[in-house]
Amino acid sequence: MEITDLNEKFYSTYFLCLEDWSDEIKEAGNHKESWFGLFKDKGLRVKIAVENDKVCGMIQYLPVEYSIIEGKDLYFINCIWVHGYNKGIGNFQKKGIGTKLLNAAEEDVKLLGGKGIAAWGVSLPFWMKASWFKKKGYKKIDKDGMAALLWKPFSNEAVPPAWIKQKKKPQPVEGKVTVTSFINGWCPAQNLIYERAKRACLECGEKVVFQEISTSDKKAVYEWGIADALFVDGKKIRTGPPPSYEKIKKIITKRVNRLKA
Numbered sequence: 150m151e152i153t154d155l156n157e158k159f160y161s162t163y164f165l166c167l168e169d170w171s172d173e174i175k176e177a178g179n180h181k182e183s184w185f186g187l188f189k190d191k192g193l194r195v196k197i198a199v200e201n202d203k204v205c206g207m208i209q210y211l212p213v214e215y216s217i218i219e220g221k222d223l224y225f226i227n228c229i230w231v232h233g234y235n236k237g238i239g240n241f242q243k244k245g246i247g248t249k250l251l252n253a254a255e256e257d258v259k260l261l262g263g264k265g266i267a268a269w270g271v272s273l274p275f276w277m278k279a280s281w282f283k284k285k286g287y288k289k290i291d292k293d294g295m296a297a298l299l300w301k302p303f304s305n306e307a308v309p310p311a312w313i314k315q316k317k318k319p320q321p322v323e324g325k326v327t328v329t330s331f332i333n334g335w336c337p338a339q340n341l342i343y344e345r346a347k348r349a350c351l352e353c354g355e356k357v358v359f360q361e362i363s364t365s366d367k368k369a370v371y372e373w374g375i376a377d378a379l380f381v382d383g384k385k386i387r388t389g390p391p392p393s394y395e396k397i398k399k400i401i402t403k404r405v406n407r408l409k410a
């Protein structure tokens with residue numbers, strides 16, 4: 150197993166979150182590729198773990214100034230993922246690959262002159278676990294619901310990062326059902342929700358307005374305090390794990406029927 154920088158040979162696997170076996174992930178469109186295109190010359194770094202010419206893990210991090218959080222002179226890990234499904238290449242977790250990826254990213258950030266690393270995690274025993282980062286020496290510095298912000302400073306001059314918290318919510322359009330999708334681009338699971346919501350809105354017809362807010366532009370993150378989310382008539386829809394197309398359509402249809410009533 151080798152940790153290396155992402156190269157073109159593995160772009161397509163990386164854009165699909167290493168899940169090239171999954172039909173579901175293909176529903177997520179090309180948003181991750183576009184996001185990568187926007188940030189690859191702005192300091193985005195991707196390391197991959199390769200075994201027998203297959204990618205089994207990846208970590209992606211970028212200068213915090215371009216991320217969804219508040220911070221200065223740090224890098225922000227928006228994703229670390231060691232393939233954990235039995236499908237495709239199989240389960241590579243619990244072999245120490247995650248640790249090697251994180252160590253490689255930390256060394257890289259030090260060489261780049263970063264003053265530390267920030268990462269997000271969930272305060273639950275699954276998905277991107279905050280507890281895993283804590284074991285690696287990261288300290289919790291902020292929280293937003295179940296989402297924890299952690300960091301590891303490399304220098305005394307490092308300034309702690311902070312979440313940019315929600316400032317407002319989308320307002321419904323009079324006489325319509327208003328669906329608002331915030332999309333950053335880096336996460337295919339979130340991109341999938343955007344695509345499903347957009348398709349459901351088209352299917353539901355003229356009573357529904359679909360609004361897209363791209364948060365790859367940091368100004369939008371500052372304005373809303375939201376990075377990835379789905380709102381229907383100003384109400385936030387639970388998106389972890391991604392709701393099915395049928396579920397999203399059902400929520401919208403219910404609101405359309407209420408309009409008629």
Ligand SMILES: CC(C)(COP(=O)(O)OP(=O)(O)OC[C@H]1O[C@@H](n2cnc3c(N)ncnc32)[C@H](O)[C@@H]1OP(=O)(O)O)[C@@H](O)C(=O)NCCC(=O)NCCS
Pocket residue numbers: 227228229230231232233241242243244245246247248249276277278281284336
């Ligand atoms: C968090 C994550 C990256 C950790 O990856 P990993 O490779 O399993 O992590 P580690 O390197 O820490 O190894 C895990 C365990 O295997 C053990 N291990 C290490 N080397 C080992 C080896 N050679 N053989 C057997 N076990 C080993 C470690 O001691 C560790 O045990 P612990 O959990 O009791 O401390 C991985 O679990 C993951 O991808 N989770 C999902 C994250 C996610 O949802 N990402 C998408 C968010 S957008």
